[in-house]
Amino acid sequence: MRTANRRREFFKGARDTLPLVIGAVPFGIIFGTLSGSCGLSAAGTMAMSLLVFAGSAQFIAMGLVGAGTLWPMIVVTTFVVNFRHMLYTATLRNHLRRLPRLWQIILAFGLTDETFAVTVGRYRQPDDSPDKHWYQLGSAVFMYVNWNLCTLIGLVAGRLLQGVGSWGLDFAMVAAFIAMVLPYLKDRPNYCAVIVAGAGALLFNGLPHKIGLMLAALAGVAAGLAADMLAARFSPPVTEREG
Amino acid sequence: MQTVYLVGGMMLVTFFIRYSLLMLPARIRFPAAFQKALGYVPPAVLTAIVVPAVLMPDGRQMHLSWRNPYLIGALLTVLLGRLSRNMLVTIVGGMAAFMLWQWAVGAF
Numbered sequence: 001m002r003t004a005n006r007r008r009e010f011f012k013g014a015r016d017t018l019p020l021v022i023g024a025v026p027f028g029i030i031f032g033t034l035s036g037s038c039g040l041s042a043a044g045t046m047a048m049s050l051l052v053f054a055g056s057a058q059f060i061a062m063g064l065v066g067a068g069t070l071w072p073m074i075v076v077t078t079f080v081v082n083f084r085h086m087l088y089t090a091t092l093r094n095h096l097r098r099l100p101r102l103w104q105i106i107l108a109f110g111l112t113d114e115t116f117a118v119t120v121g122r123y124r125q126p127d128d129s130p131d132k133h134w135y136q137l138g139s140a141v142f143m144y145v146n147w148n149l150c151t152l153i154g155l156v157a158g159r160l161l162q163g164v165g166s167w168g169l170d171f172a173m174v175a176a177f178i179a180m181v182l183p184y185l186k187d188r189p190n191y192c193a194v195i196v197a198g199a200g201a202l203l204f205n206g207l208p209h210k211i212g213l214m215l216a217a218l219a220g221v222a223a224g225l226a227a228d229m230l231a232a233r234f235s236p237p238v239t240e241r242e243g
Numbered sequence: 244m245q246t247v248y249l250v251g252g253m254m255l256v257t258f259f260i261r262y263s264l265l266m267l268p269a270r271i272r273f274p275a276a277f278q279k280a281l282g283y284v285p286p287a288v289l290t291a292i293v294v295p296a297v298l299m300p301d302g303r304q305m306h307l308s309w310r311n312p313y314l315i316g317a318l319l320t321v322l323l324g325r326l327s328r329n330m331l332v333t334i335v336g337g338m339a340a341f342m343l344w345q346w347a348v349g350a351f
Contacts, residue, residue: 113285
């Protein structure tokens with residue numbers, strides 16, 4: 001019974017992540033393809049996908065390697081770019097804190113934007129399935145295997161196909177991120193968060209080491225929270241209106 | 244050797260970011276306003292990544308034009324997402340729209 005439920009959660013998690021896995025395919029392939037021209041060795045490229053497992057940070061790191069940036073600076077940049085994941089962990093913490101240590105380590109390692117976006121929806125469903133972490137595991141494993149396979153394909157293809165870099169495969173990330181944002185846009189605070197974050201990202205784009213990304217995101221969160229609190233103040237609760 | 248430090252360093256900071264909050268004692272709870280703020284993190288972060296990628300594909304200058312396939316592709320992806328409300332259709336359709344537009348801009 002329990003085993004069957006776990007298996008069901010695992011495969012449901014994988015299945016619900018499929019659209020985002022498809023979005024990651026071109027992204028992973030192009031990472032493997034371009035790394036060579038940026039001066040990253042094949043082993044280094046593969047190790048990055050296997051051990052770091054953070055698509056956008058890997059892309060930015062690759063660009064910095066190509067620009068001749070020193071490795072400590074790239075590590076600092078990675079910290080800034082990935083800092084958003086700490087907020088993901090904070091969001092899921094209530095669901096993860098009672099799990100055994102090994103589970104926490106594995107699920108934290110695999111907490112990408114994609115797996116977070118899919119899994120947070122599962123945790124919020126009202127049913128009291130005790131195996132929702134298996135859903136998250138299914139999502140993370142699928143993303144991980146796919147990301148590494150695509151990196152490998154890109155590594156091989158990059159040496160066979162010339163000019164793959166100019167096909168615009170990087171748009172896949174844009175499409176995937178848009179698809180992840182759209183479900184949030186159902187109330188005013190979320191619109192405020194998105195508009196302020198987007199405008200901030202343009203405004204702060206010139207700042208070094210992607211600090212602008214962090215500032216823009218924080219401004220967006222602050223705007224969402226402010227709009228939320230204003231809405232609570234100006235529209236009295238339903239019970240009061242009735243009374 | 245540089246690559247070992249680079250990948251090792253990136254691995255450590257990324258894992259630290261994703262794991263560290265789970266090391267806090269389980270009884271420590273976050274305040275309500277903080278929990279509420281966390282709900283706005285994903286859309287804000289993802290938008291902050293996407294908007295410059297779409298409006299400044301070269302990373303420097305604004306490219307507000309119908310000849311910018313990233314911009315048109317993104318707008319069509321939003322439209323597709325609104326109409327279909329299906330993630331797979333949104334992503335695959337958006338990529339197809341982008342590639343078609345990129346080809347058309349190059350062809351005409």
